[in-house]
Amino acid sequence: MADTISFLKPREAVLSRRAAIIADLTELLPPECLVHEARELVPFETDAFVSYRRLPLAVALPKTTAQVAAVMKYCHRYGIPVVPRGAGTSLSGGAIPQEDAVVLGLSKMSRILEVDYANRTATVQAGVTNLNISEAVGIDGFFYAPDPSSQLACTIGGNIGMNSGGAHCLKYGVTTNNLLGVKMVLVDGTVIELGGKHLDAAGYDLLGLVCGSEGQLGIVTEAVVRLIAKPEGARPVLFGFDTSEHAGACVADIIGSGIIPVAIEFMDKPAIEICEAFAHAGYPLDVEALLIVEVEGSEAEMDAMLKAIVEIAGRHGVKTVRESQSATEAALIWKGRKSAFGATGRIADYICMDGTVPLGKLSYVLNKTSEIIDRFGLRVANVFHAGDGNMHPLILFNANDPEDAARAEEAGNEILKLCVDAGGCLTGEHGVGIEKRDLMRHQYSEADLNQQMAVRYAFDEGWILNPSKVFPLDGRPAA
Amino acid sequence: MQTNFTLAQLADPQVAESEQILRRCVHCGFCTATCPTYVTLGNELDSPRGRIYLIKDMLENGRPADEEVVTHIDRCLSCLACVTTCPSGVDYMHLVDHARIHIENTYRRPLVDRLIRNLLAAVLPYPARFRAALGFARLGRPFAPLLKRVPVLKPLGAMLDLAPKSAAKVSDAANPGTRAPETEKRGRVAILSGCAQPVLDPGINEATLRLLARFGVEVVVPEGEGCCGALVHHMGREGQALDFARRNVDVWTREIDKGGLDAVIITASGCGTTIKDYGHMLRLDPAYADKAARISSLAKDITEYLSTLDLPRLEPKRLNVAYHSACSMQHGQKITMAPKNLLKAAGFTVRDPGEGHLCCGSAGTYNILQPEISDQLKARKVRNIEATKADVIATGNIGCITQIASGTAIPILHTVELLDWAYGGPKPEKIPAG
Numbered sequence: 001m002a003d004t005i006s007f008l009k010p011r012e013a014v015l016s017r018r019a020a021i022i023a024d025l026t027e028l029l030p031p032e033c034l035v036h037e038a039r040e041l042v043p044f045e046t047d048a049f050v051s052y053r054r055l056p057l058a059v060a061l062p063k064t065t066a067q068v069a070a071v072m073k074y075c076h077r078y079g080i081p082v083v084p085r086g087a088g089t090s091l092s093g094g095a096i097p098q099e100d101a102v103v104l105g106l107s108k109m110s111r112i113l114e115v116d117y118a119n120r121t122a123t124v125q126a127g128v129t130n131l132n133i134s135e136a137v138g139i140d141g142f143f144y145a146p147d148p149s150s151q152l153a154c155t156i157g158g159n160i161g162m163n164s165g166g167a168h169c170l171k172y173g174v175t176t177n178n179l180l181g182v183k184m185v186l187v188d189g190t191v192i193e194l195g196g197k198h199l200d201a202a203g204y205d206l207l208g209l210v211c212g213s214e215g216q217l218g219i220v221t222e223a224v225v226r227l228i229a230k231p232e233g234a235r236p237v238l239f240g241f242d243t244s245e246h247a248g249a250c251v252a253d254i255i256g257s258g259i260i261p262v263a264i265e266f267m268d269k270p271a272i273e274i275c276e277a278f279a280h281a282g283y284p285l286d287v288e289a290l291l292i293v294e295v296e297g298s299e300a301e302m303d304a305m306l307k308a309i310v311e312i313a314g315r316h317g318v319k320t321v322r323e324s325q326s327a328t329e330a331a332l333i334w335k336g337r338k339s340a341f342g343a344t345g346r347i348a349d350y351i352c353m354d355g356t357v358p359l360g361k362l363s364y365v366l367n368k369t370s371e372i373i374d375r376f377g378l379r380v381a382n383v384f385h386a387g388d389g390n391m392h393p394l395i396l397f398n399a400n401d402p403e404d405a406a407r408a409e410e411a412g413n414e415i416l417k418l419c420v421d422a423g424g425c426l427t428g429e430h431g432v433g434i435e436k437r438d439l440m441r442h443q444y445s446e447a448d449l450n451q452q453m454a455v456r457y458a459f460d461e462g463w464i465l466n467p468s469k470v471f472p473l474d475g476r477p478a479a
Numbered sequence: 480m481q482t483n484f485t486l487a488q489l490a491d492p493q494v495a496e497s498e499q500i501l502r503r504c505v506h507c508g509f510c511t512a513t514c515p516t517y518v519t520l521g522n523e524l525d526s527p528r529g530r531i532y533l534i535k536d537m538l539e540n541g542r543p544a545d546e547e548v549v550t551h552i553d554r555c556l557s558c559l560a561c562v563t564t565c566p567s568g569v570d571y572m573h574l575v576d577h578a579r580i581h582i583e584n585t586y587r588r589p590l591v592d593r594l595i596r597n598l599l600a601a602v603l604p605y606p607a608r609f610r611a612a613l614g615f616a617r618l619g620r621p622f623a624p625l626l627k628r629v630p631v632l633k634p635l636g637a638m639l640d641l642a643p644k645s646a647a648k649v650s651d652a653a654n655p656g657t658r659a660p661e662t663e664k665r666g667r668v669a670i671l672s673g674c675a676q677p678v679l680d681p682g683i684n685e686a687t688l689r690l691l692a693r694f695g696v697e698v699v700v701p702e703g704e705g706c707c708g709a710l711v712h713h714m715g716r717e718g719q720a721l722d723f724a725r726r727n728v729d730v731w732t733r734e735i736d737k738g739g740l741d742a743v744i745i746t747a748s749g750c751g752t753t754i755k756d757y758g759h760m761l762r763l764d765p766a767y768a769d770k771a772a773r774i775s776s777l778a779k780d781i782t783e784y785l786s787t788l789d790l791p792r793l794e795p796k797r798l799n800v801a802y803h804s805a806c807s808m809q810h811g812q813k814i815t816m817a818p819k820n821l822l823k824a825a826g827f828t829v830r831d832p833g834e835g836h837l838c839c840g841s842a843g844t845y846n847i848l849q850p851e852i853s854d855q856l857k858a859r860k861v862r863n864i865e866a867t868k869a870d871v872i873a874t875g876n877i878g879c880i881t882q883i884a885s886g887t888a889i890p891i892l893h894t895v896e897l898l899d900w901a902y903g904g905p906k907p908e909k910i911p912a913g
Binding site: 032035037039040042043044046047048050051061087088089105107108109110127129131150152153154278339340341342343344345346349350399400405 | 547551
C-alpha cells in the first residue's frame, strides 16, 4: 500500500471506547443501518483512490435526516471523527476513512422527493445518483446538467462535497452553478436549510461555501437542484489531429473566438485506444489526438456552429472530421469517453490527476507532462475536459510494484505543480481529498489557507468532520 | 487494484485466475449503480464492488468462508449486470463462481438452510422428481402463508407459492429421437430439453420444434441428456455441476460424431449462459477441456440461431409485446437485439420496459432462497412492465416466466412461442382472445 500521504493519528480516546461506541450507535440506528463486524468493514476502507486504505471504526447507513442528526450529535459529543460517503467514487480519496472514524454513508437515502417543473427544480436526497435525476425528468424533456464521468454511480451529495464538474459543464457550469439549496446536518446534529428554489437567498451565500467543502462543514442530506430543458438536438463530432499541440491550440482558438460548444473533450492516442476497445464507438485510431466537440440546438444552430468550428480546426491541420451518424453512435461516443478511467483498468492501474490550466497553456502543459512521465519511465493516457482546461493525465503503473506506485505518485505531484505554475490550479472537479492535500501550500499562501481553515473551524471546531482531508496536517489552528 | 497473494496460493489455478480478475478492478464503483441488490438495499456490502472486496479479503487471507461473507455472496443474484457495466472488464462471473465453491467447501450452513439446499439440488435438476415434487407442492400450498411467517422456513413458503396451480400437460417434446424437417433440410441441431422447463412449460420446446421443422431444420433430442448443471453450479456444488456438464458434453459430442451439429439449441437463457461456459468450467480437465470448448462454441440461444435463418418479414399485428430481457440473456450472453428483431420482423410491436437492466428476482433458486429481496425486485419489474401497457410479455427464460407470472395478470410467454404462432403455429393459449 502506498504510504507517502499520512492520515491523522487515530484518537486513542475513541479507539479505546470502540465497543461502547458501537453499542451506542446500535441504539441510534436500525440493525440494517449499522456495519461493525470486522469482515464487513473492509469494503469501506477505500474509494476510487484505491492506493490508500484505512479501516473505519464503524459504518452508519442512515435512512433519514433525523438519523443522520442523531449520529452527528453523538459523535460530536464524544469527539468521534465522521467521514461522509456517497457512492465512494472519489478519485482524490475524499471518502477514505480512518481507524477512529465512523463512516456516514448516504446510500440508503436515494429518493427523488419532488420535481417542480414550474420552478425548474428537483428536490432530492443526497444519496440519489447524479444520473438518476436526469433519468427521472428526461421523459418530460429536462435534465440535470453537471455530468461527472462517474454520473452513473456518483451521488449528488458527493457532487456537492467536491463541487463536481463534467464534460457538459463547459456550457452549463459545475455543481455550484446548478445547486439552489440544501438541507444540512451540522456537526452537533442541528439541521439547517440553505438557499431554496430561488436564485439568491437573503444574507450570506453559505450555500456557495458548502458546495465544495468536502464534507467538512456538515452532512448534506437533501438538495434542491436546477433542472434544464433538453436542447432540440445535440451532435458530438470527432476531430482528429496529428499532434496533441495542434489539438490543444485548436481548443484555445475555438473558445477564444467566442464559441462555447456544450463540450470539448480531449483524448490522446493511448486514451483513444483504451476507450475504443471498450466502447467500439468508432474513434479514429490513426490520429495522435482527438477532440470530441458537442454542439446543440436546432439543426440550423448546430450547422452554423459546426461550420465555424470546422473552419478553426482547419487552421490547425485537422486530419479527420466525423459527425455521429445516429443517436446510438452519439451515445457510444459518450459512453467511451465517460468510461475512460475505468476502461484504463484493462491495461494497468492508474492514478488520475485533475489539474486545471489556462487554455493558452494546454499544449505547453501536455508537452511538459510527457517529459515528466518519460523522466519517471512511466506511461500516461490523457483524456480530459479541454474546453475548460481541466486536465486528467492518467498515470499508468503496476499497483503490485511498490516502487512503480511511488514513482507514479511522485510524477503526479510534479504534474500538479506544473499546472499551478502554469497559472492553473490543483483540482478542477475531483476535490483535494487526501491526494492533493499536501500540495495545497504550492497553490495557496499561508494567509489564504488560514482563512479557509478559519471557516472550517467556525463550523467544526473539534475538527471531527473528514479530518484528514483538504488541509496539510501540520499548521492547523489549535483547537 | 493491488493484490496480496503468496506464490504458494497462486499455484492453485483457481486462485491464480481470481487474482488476475481482481487485478483488473480499479474500484471505480460504476458497478454499484446497476446492481439490483445495491439499488434495493443501499449497502455497499450488497454490491459487486463490496462483494469483490469481501472475496478478495477472504481469498488473500486463505480464510474459510464465514457468516458475514456468506450473507452477502448469497444475496448476489449472479445477474451479471455488473459485468455489462464494468468498464475495466472485471470477470465477476468467474470470481463469484470461485467464491461460491470456496463457501461450499469451507462453510457449514445452518441446518435448515442446508436441508433446503440439499432438497433443491436433489429435486430440481431431475424432471421426474421435480414433477412429483410439484404434485406435493400443490397439496402443500395452503400452508405457504404459515411457513412464510417463520423466518428460517420462508424459502419453503416461497417454494410452495411458486409452484404452478395446475400440472402442465404431458408432452413428448423431451422424448429422445430425431425430428425431421418439413421442408428441404438446411441444418441439423440438437436441442436441450432441460430439467425444470419441460415440467413447468413443455409448450416452449414444442413451439421450438414446430418452428425449426417448418424452416427446414432437423432437430435431435439426444438420449441421455440432462440438466445443464447451472442450478448446482450457482450453489457452489462444483463436483455435481461438472458431472452434469460432462454428461451433456458426451451426449452432444456423440451427436456431432453421428451426423454433425450446426448448433446446440437452448431455449432457457439461464442454461445457455452455463453451457457457453462449459469450456471454462472444464478447462482443467484434460479429458474434457477440448470437447467442452467445442460444445460451448456450438451452444446458441434459440433466438441467436433463428437470426441466422433469415425468417421472412410479416405484416404488422395488433399486439403490443413488452420484451423482458432475462439477465442471463442480456448480461450473461450479451444477446440484446436478436429476440426483439425477430419479434419485430414477425409483426409484433415491441416495447422496452424501463430499468430493463435490473433482474426480476428469479435468478435460479434465488426466489426460493432469498424471497424478500426477490419479492421487491419482482414488484419493481412488474411495475416497469405494466407501465408499457403491453398486451403480452415475451422473454427467453423459464425462471423469469415463473417469477413474473406470479406478479402480474399480463400473460407472459417465451419469445419462441410468439414466433411459432406468427409463422403458422397454433395460437398460444395464454394469448387473450381477439
